[in-house]
Amino acid sequence: MSETTKYTEDNIRSLDWKEHIRMRPGMYIGKLGDGSSADDGIYILIKEVLDNCIDEFVMGAGKTIEVSVQGNKVIVRDYGRGIPLGKVVDVVSKMNTGGKYDTRAFKKSVGLNGVGTKAVNALSSYFRVESNRDNQSKAAEFEQGNLVHEEELEQSSRRRGTKVTFIPDEGIFKNFKFRNEYIEKMIRNYVYLNPGLAIIFNGEKFYSENGLKDLLEDSTNKEDMLYPIIHLRGEDIEVAITHSKTQYSEEYHSFVNGQNTTQGGTHLAAFREGIVKTIRDFYGKNYEASDVRKSIIGAISIKVMEPVFESQTKTKLGSTDMGGKLPTVRTYINDFLGTQLDNFLHKNSEVAELMQRKILQAERERKELSGIRKLAKERAKKASLHNKKLRDCRVHLGDMKNDRRLESTLFITEGDSASGSITKSRDVNTQAVFSLRGKPLNSYGMTKKIVYENEEFNLLQSALNIEESLGDLRYNNIVIATDADVDGMHIRLLLITFFLQFFPELIKEGHLYILQTPLFRVRNKKQTFYCYSEEERKDAIKKLSGKPEITRFKGLGEISPDEFSNFIGEDIRLEPVMLDKAISIESLLEFYMGKNTPDRQKFIINNLRVELDTVEE
Template identity: 50%
Template sequence: MAAKKKIEYTEDKIKTLSSLEHIRLRTGMYIGRTGSGAHYDDGIYILVKEVIDNGIDEFIMGHGDRIDVSIEDDMVTIRDFGRGIPLGKVVDCVSKINTGAKYNDDVFQFSVGLNGVGTKAVNALSTYFLVRSHRDGKFVEAEFALGNLVREEKGKTTEPNGTFVAFSPDPDIFKNYKFNSDHLARRLRFYAYLNPKLKIWFNGELYHCKGGLLDLIRDESQYEKIYPPFHYSDKTLEFAFTHTNRFSEEYYSFVNGQFTSDGGTHLSAFREGLLRGINDFASKKFSGDDVREGVLGAVAIRLKEPIFESQTKNKLGNSEIRSDLVAQISQAVSDSLHRNTAEAKKLIGKIEETQKLRKELNSVKKLARERSKSVSIRIPQLKDCKHNYNREKNKGLESQIFITEGQSAAGSLVSCRDANHQAIFTLKGKPLNVCDLKRDALYKNVEIYNLMRALNIEENIDNLRYNHVILATDADVDGLHIRNLMITFFLRFFESLVREGHLKILETPLFRVRNKKKTLYCYSEEERVQALEELGRGAEITRFKGLGEISPGEFKDFIGEKTIRLTQVSIDGDHSVSEVINFYMGKNTPERREYIMDNLVIDAEMM
């Protein structure tokens, strides 16, 4: 056996990187995930955000009420109408880290850009970057490539004050990226909600609102509100909330105009203040679960020195503000309820109904647990894996559970899975359609209850045991029906599991095309045609009608770490989730039949 090569730790191993080199080498530290643009928090959107944030900061300080944003192919242009970068510091402000005016409270009191990194990261991560500052009849323009200055130009201008930035993200860092207009539109809507007098133009479309977070609560969720939203606003705090008939709670939280997708101190303070304010008004001791079930809320604060847990600013960490914020929110909630007694009555009625249903549910839960203990200590339909997902510790990210139908498919999966990270849950026939049912039905149905136990999501998804919950059903009519029933279950009772990207669909091949030399697996009709062109018309074609027809040897290739094909179940568009579920899975048989007949596509091969 060859001796292991010894690596000396000497002076020549010490490296000193320039600021921009460090940004390119450790991109994740500065903008989080790189990604292709499919995810809302992918880096290309953070680049856009960092530039827009500068225009927002100008607006907050009373300079400029318009921002123009344009994206065409890979080129982003952003123009604000603030004061413009001081002309002598244009190059420094976009290329020298820890340089900027955000450290000066006289110039920027409530800025989200605190560490002088923002536009420098955009510059470093772009193949082309141009900045032009217009200031009192003069301009300075600088062009960069990968953070390196290419040219600088000065002159006179007739354009109004402000800053223009154009950039093109580096495809070597952002592989196969593409901007998703829906993700961009959502970010711009948030800016408009938080800055009611600001006008943002994006590719010719205006984003502008007058009602602040009240408009956000009205617009962003399509669930029916039980009462008109309560709204409170002052210089440093704004919040709005209402209740819906959904089972989960949903919040939007912001700091200095920044959407904090992971919440933080201000969100936990809002949740506690809401509970305390309602209890003070009602002179009751409602539990947090009873008060917050169905809550739809938004909270925004302005803070001079926010502390975020990462450069991407998704979570606020200022613990010292919590007690004062809870007290302020509690008082504001109580006062709002006293001023709006009709809406307050509906709110209290909703909470009391939830409280009553929860007591009834607890008795059903008790019976279900006793029943499951009498049958088996273990969950009979579950083949577990060794390493489970732990959300709090960020462990087990590769863990998967395949929810499959029938023993034959489960047998193939069990025999070829990776037992360290892949678990199997076997459905016995078609699961219960829970579209029109209440939560107690989940505990009365043995199979659904066992699935909740397997996933460990009885109360919420905080202790979810698998990062990837994968629906592995046949591609025939029955399999697709089972898939829809399971999606209905998760959307109706565990919507956050879907929204957070845990629910996936396993794509399995429809065809196997082979000759004596080569075998190709095809996931669509187009791939089958291409395979025939490659292997010749004499190739043998096998159509897989069910997972049980695929041998374990073949199946291993379809669920391997590098070869598995998963489609994420996502919630897109402006339709209400409850409306969509009720249309496709509810009791509106005539309307659904008419829709199917109008949109039916006949597969010639199946005739």
């Protein structure tokens, strides 16, 4: 029998807890990434530590949490009860150990699987935990989940609570960089869901008195709102609703037990259904559901006993029951809206009138569009059968059971050579390519009609699957991949205009990026460096002795498919497109794509924090 066919006890090995986490990190924290996306692993590590601090606050222990991120080191300090001193090492290094299995203490807790801080510990090159309680202190230090130093129990006058310090392991999170905007967003969500809690991040205090009302106010410019936010609270439920003047599609923020369920679930489906039912009953009209919900911006937070999520990272609720003797999630939310939203509309006739006017306007627009929409759908269907523009991938964002779904990416490219290079070098499992033919149309000031009339926009909308709502988005990352020259810049602006005009929530939710591609290749016979700036080029020349060969890349088409795999693989550099919430979308677009103004370039750079590299030719 040959060596390869032997199958004995020696082939079977059990991984210990930390080996398993390090070998299969995606099972515990979603995707790895480098910090350019809000759902990259380094932010999930912070979230796992913060979840424990939040649970302390919910239990009435500790009203302040301090978070510090300096370089690649994270420190999180709460003033809760502190981990029981005899269990400090176990809680962060033994699977299925934790206080949350005792449901008397944590009835509606966030993290119930006992994995959280253990995953952080296993995926950190340095991890330290310190607990202070009963005037005593206990601490332990780990490297990659291995205990390297355990301090003796000592007397201490420090305030009670837990302090965790960690550095993500660079062997697992390659070239990572923390982006404060993403950490701030996570922290804001925590304070909206926990009024009365203060989180201090790098010295700045975050605090909310009005919960989800503050969330909608902070995420949407007031000028873009049709009417003041409707804010309703119940024992285990809180909702906030308004309609946008400018955006076409629906936008929702949903939470369960303080967990941001970015993929929605049973509670979000019930919220959308409950709004329509209540509004139909209030006006006594059987309005089309899509007309009622068009342009709606809503947020819902519910508390459920022992929730069931559809994925390890808890982004989609699967539970149908509230827990205990309570009714189903659907009945509970429908009943709440049927009473509270109905009462609100009876008491606030001005809001009710504005809402009805918006529904009737949506109805008119839908009827005007119905013919062209039908034609466009038929065209898109036909095109998708032999769609040369889209080269799809196998894994999509909606594949909840696939642990690579967060890596799903659509590259939007221009020109055959660039599309060809990306197509040949991409990962066919998670990376799709959509090819533009020349410059897209400037959609500034146009109505939704243009999305159906313009074949390119119609096919792009169809590829992304976002016509009705963001809930069906097929790719987690939408990446604009154009040359870094004047034409490439213009295409970027036209595409960003399209998304701002018709799908701004795609940008708000952090799905849109610019692909950074190298400007230079510096190499000798032994080593090759790809440089993204003049500074990196100079550093590369210093590292290579003698006279290295320097190539200047003028366009994506010049980069061979073999080389391209270096820029869209694990070393991919993405620059997120972010909106400044202080500026209304309407005024942003006016400045951005309206009549030219001298301030425009400066304004774009300040308000869409994207590195718009101007390259000297």
